[in-house]
Amino acid sequence: MVSKAGAYLVRATRLLCPVCGKTPIFPRALTVRRLWDWFTPFDGCPRCGYAFEREPGYFLMAIWAINCGSGSLLGLITCLVLALNFELPLYMLLPAVLLPAAAFNVLFVRHSKAYFIALDHLLDPHERGGGDDRGNQALDPDPDPTQPCETATPVR
Numbered sequence: 001m002v003s004k005a006g007a008y009l010v011r012a013t014r015l016l017c018p019v020c021g022k023t024p025i026f027p028r029a030l031t032v033r034r035l036w037d038w039f040t041p042f043d044g045c046p047r048c049g050y051a052f053e054r055e056p057g058y059f060l061m062a063i064w065a066i067n068c069g070s071g072s073l074l075g076l077i078t079c080l081v082l083a084l085n086f087e088l089p090l091y092m093l094l095p096a097v098l099l100p101a102a103a104f105n106v107l108f109v110r111h112s113k114a115y116f117i118a119l120d121h122l123l124d125p126h127e128r129g130g131g132d133d134r135g136n137q138a139l140d141p142d143p144d145p146t147q148p149c150e151t152a153t154p155v156r
């Protein structure tokens with residue numbers, strides 16, 4: 001489990017699919033044309049069929065807990081360092097704290113989602129299957145060893 005977690009962590013840091021570790025989760029930064037593309041992952045991995053967004057609202061925890069939490073922590077540390085080492089007036093302290101934290105949140109949102117996907121895949125592995133729900137089928141935790149392995153349906 002630890003080696004899996006390490007592999008998923010490395011893949012998420014590189015913004016790659018947690019299952020195969022080869023396909024990017026997001027469009028490359030230089031190819032992004034709209035802000036929406038920056039925030040939105042691909043539907044799934046064409047190699048292994050893993051669905052990056054399992055359901056609507058899937059990334060709510062990634063945004064609120066990981067992204068906003070780390071941005072708030074950065075803002076708090078910045079505020080403490082500036083307040084304790086420099087006697088800045090409030091009108092200078094607020095932008096010095098809020099602007100870097102806001103920029104960090106925009107730049108870190110992809111990694112927040114990738115870390116959430118990796119954590120979710122580590123704790124609750126799913127594969128993409130057919131059907132109207134676009135997959136979201138739990139992997140069989142105890143597959144029959146006499147049966148051949150099933151592969152996930154490729155993403156269309």
Ligand SMILES: [Zn+2]
Pocket residue numbers: 017018019020021022023045046047048049050
């Ligand atoms: Zn993959």
